[in-house]
Amino acid sequence: MTRTLLWFQQDLRLMDNPALREAVKGTHELTCLYCADPALRRPGRYHCKPVGDLPWRFILDSLDDLARSLVQFGQRLWLRQGDPLTVLPEIIKQRQIDRVVVSAPIGLDERRQWQTLMERHPDVVFEAVQSHTLFRLDQLPFSLDNLPGTFSQFRKAMEAVPVRPHCRPPTVLPPPPGRLRNDPLIPPRAPSNSPFRGGERPGRRHLNRYFAGSAPQSYKQTRNALDDWRSSTKFSPWLARGCLSARQVWAALSRHEHYRGANESTAWIRFELLWREYFQWYALAHGSKLFAFTGIQNIRRPTTFYAERFSKWCRGQTPFPIVNAAMSQLNATGYLSNRARQIVASAFVHELGLDWRYGAAYFQQQLLDYDVASNWGNWQYLAGVGADPRGWRHFDLAKQTEIYDPDGAFIRRWAPTQPSAPLDSHDEADWPRRAP
Ligand SMILES: Cc1cc2nc3c(=O)[nH]c(=O)nc-3n(C[C@H](O)[C@H](O)[C@H](O)COP(=O)(O)OP(=O)(O)OC[C@H]3O[C@@H](n4cnc5c(N)ncnc54)[C@H](O)[C@@H]3O)c2cc1C
Secondary structure (H helix, E strand, C coil): CCEEEEEECCCCCCCCCHHHHHHHHCEEEEEEEECCCCHHHHCCCCCCCCHHHHHHHHHHHHHHHHHHHHHCCCCEEEEEEEEEEHHHHHHEEEEEEEEEECCCCCCCHHHHHHHHHHCCCCCEEEEECCCCCCCCCHHCCCCHHEEEEEEEEHHHHHHCCCCCCCCCCCCCCCCCCCCCCCCCCCCCCCCCCCCCCCCCCHHHHHHHHHHHCCCHHHHHHCCCCCCHHHHEEEHHHHHHHHCHHHHHHHHHHHHHHHHHHCCCCHHHHHHHHHHHHHHHHHHHHHHHHHHHHCCCCCCCCCECHHHHHHHHHHCCCCCHHHHHHHHHHHHHCCCCCHHHHHHHHHHHHHHCCCCCCCCCCCCHHHHHCCHHHHHHHHHHHHHHCCCCCCCCCCCCCCHHHHCCCCCCCCCCCCCCCCCCCCCCCCCHHHHHCCCC
């Protein structure tokens, strides 16, 4: 009798889930678990929560959807609240688990957690199956130590490597364990009016609709728009939480090209998926340097932490209307276009002179599509300490506004009033502060 524990993390789906396929092999009893660590909902090192309210809502909806899908297979999703290093050992002991299977984690904390579990349970088999990336490690034409230093080199190296076809879910799943504690993690909630609804089914619906229409045919021309649902694919939240796999998107894109024709725009979507791919391997290759102030380049840029400026940037109260509009959109929706992300990140390090890691941590808290590799990798890139061969890019805010918000509609919609207070409310004359 083999008892397997499948630990869902960033792979909240049944389709094209190689970890699930692996977990069912030779298994007589399958425990499907999601463990919510309360530490992720509390402010951490950069005064930000690792998972903010909007992304948490997306995750809960995704779990709901996953739980429903599992029921159709006679299975169930067990939800537990607690530190995985406490919860998993408890279940391993209680259910006499022989194997633990997980989608190979990309984040450093998650990889350390996995390592610790393996060390603590030498009698249990641990299998980490790659399911977050387009390619598997053994498909890369270089070792991780020799990961190309720029995206262009990576893309060229990957040109001849085929994306493997995605896998279907198993037709039958082994039964769940009879008795296990289940924490009431998914509270009843009113339907959200966000177009981003968490879950595999909503993700697949969106994928099919997007590729059934004509938007992919003009993606290259529209992708920089600041505030338009059809301008880019909007796949990122589902990809980040694993409700869709990158291979499913790749396959749907190829089908679209087959029936509607391939052009520069459809090729550009593929190009963006490769950017995502690059950052995944980048995160694995660079480990803790992904989060270091000096990045992978070991460069110290002249930025620091100013509490007041940071707080004004987060609230959209800076002297820059385009930045304020974007931050207010991020706070209200949990989403920002790629162009807006670049603009606010550039302003963060250049105009405000702030330590980029605080910006990355705030994005982590707010973004529905937070993905450890894409977020910290892109922030490094813009902060001039990452994979950008052109150095420390500074976006001209006036020019960006002129090009991307020429009639001011974006600013009027998201930041109709601008703050009148100066950026810094204290100057040297106020220091040291005297008692009133
Ligand atoms: C500072 C900063 C932080 C970012 N943080 C994240 C993040 O946490 N999670 C995330 O998924 N993306 C992040 N991105 C990348 C990009 O902005 C988003 O993936 C994109 O805006 C999502 O919208 P979309 O799905 O419509 O993208 P599309 O333009 O339609 O692109 C298709 C897909 O390609 C991938 N992609 C596109 N651009 C990039 C990129 N530059 N880097 C990595 N993948 C990309 C995404 O998976 C996206 O869904 C960040 C970019 C910047 C500049």
